[in-house]
Amino acid sequence: IGETPKPHLAFLASPGIGHTTPLFELASRLVTQHNFQVTFLVITTGSTPAQTEYLNANPHPDLHIVNLPRVDISPLVSNDTTAFVRLCIIAEKSIRTSLSSVLSRINRPTLRAFVIDVFSTDAFEACNELSIPVYSFFTSTAAFLAFSLYLPVLHNHVKDETCDLPDPVKVPGCYPIRTRDLTGMATNRSMDDYRWFLHHVSRLTKVTGIFVNSWDDLEPISLRALLHEPYFRDIRAPPVYPIGPVTKRTEPEESCKKILAWLDKQPKESVLFVTLGSGGTLTSEQLTELAWGLELSQQRFILVVRKPSDCAAATFFSVGSDKDDPEVYLPKGFVERTKRVGLVVGSWAPQVAVLSHRATGAFLSHCGWNSTLECVKHGVPMIAWPMYAEQRMNATMLSDEVGIAVKMPVMGDGGETVMVGRKEIERVVRVVFEGGEGGKMRFRARELGASGLDSLSRGGSSYETLARVAESWKIGN
Ligand code: UDP
Secondary structure, X not given: OOOOOOOEEEEEOOOOHHHHHHHHHHHHHHHHHHOOEEEEEEOOOOOOHHHHHHHHOOOEOOEEEEEOOOOOOOOOOOOOXXXXXXXXXXXXXXXXXXXXXXXXXXXXXXXXXXXXXXXXHHXXXXXXXXXXXXXXXXXXXXXXXXXXXXXHHHHHHOOOOOOOOOOOEOOOOOOOEOHHHOOHHHOOOOOHHHHXXXXXXXXXXXXXEEEEOOOOOOOHHHHHHHHHOHHHHHOOOOOEEEOOOOOOOOOOHHHHHHHHHHHHOOOOOOEEXXXXXXXXXXXXXXXXXXXXXXXXXXXEEEEEEOOOOOOOOOOOOOOOOOOOOHHHHOOOOHHHHOOOXXXXXXXXXXXXXXXXOOXXXXXXXXXOHHHHHHHHHOOOOEEEOOOOOOHHHHHHHHHHHHOOEEEOOOEXXXXXXXOOOXXXXXXXXXXXXXXXXXHHHHHHHHHHHHHHHHHHOOOOHHHHHHHHHHHHHHOOO
């Protein structure tokens, strides 16, 4: 008698390591803790070595990675600020043409659900045809999920094409959001990106359930609103399942050796780690000021350096592929002058390995949600340097509500990006390492890190929430 096949799930993430990583970690969890097999569909562009390395570093016999036909990104210009949306649009075409045939090759009776992220809603049609329930994994904050569920309503209320959103935006039951903290994609009605964003978030109500990468102690107000505010019931929002922090757990061993050997020689909690997500890039002038600010602060640091660009997200498609010597982008003599306290790394560093090292004392981050959760999980305070997407909103939340970050003043009064000078950078770095404020943020970050781990362990809220959904999939509900 043959063994009963394990229940099966399929996953699809939209392009970018920031979407792929949490979906892949959720898939791994369902395989190792809840006994599913997963087909993990990947959109490849052929230019993201960091993502390929990460996916291949975590093999499991029940987690099958299947590459969808490669997406041609040659029409995209990487320093175009709207390139992410353009890439998604190209990928969406590929999803529509290839998904049905990929799904029909999976043993259908065992396929229980299809899990996507917010920008992969083009999978709906194929899943509907095959009667497969779709779940969304919202890979950002509960606050941004609440906003995203509110935007279609706001859009219909504010009819005037040229009319700005109210300031602040008051999502029912949530903290008010300063409009200038919102991504342009969600505010600027004249942009194609706005229509694209609205299209996807409008379809959030069509999924069977929404996972969100957060938990009670981190976002009590927004989660309470999502779960209990009548507004969300009235718009028929699907059930929301907080299952965070779902984060990358390991790094490819080879990539860690040099950096860990350096960290091993540094005192406890003494090093500032500086890296700006998968896409973040600074202008040449801003990188120069940052380097000077670090040098003036006399603090120990690891600085990840990328080729400067006028576009804030220039490496989004190619992260990890720049092999240039990072020294050429820095002020003359910087590496030599700071070699006793600093380590300069080109393009990409094994972030989780660095954040989990006892010598790491703070993280200067663009506040992407994965970076934030990895940081919180290891109890490290932050210097918030938001750059694109929902990061300004995250930065405000982390500094004003959660109390684990100090904001770098990168935004002018009108919401425009401004250059931060070396003296200001020096000051903020000192606040985190030298002042009492830094100690308070570290204490709070540790508390939250412990609470995040609790919520993920058996009996914890995130573990049990996921277990309940997994059980319902197994019995076919
Ligand atoms: N990352 C890394 N090394 C780097 C920069 C980023 O390993 O030098 C990883 C980081 O650990 C995180 C992801 O890239 O998992 C970035 O995701 P996030 O949501 O923070 O930002 P995004 O890249 O989507 O803007």
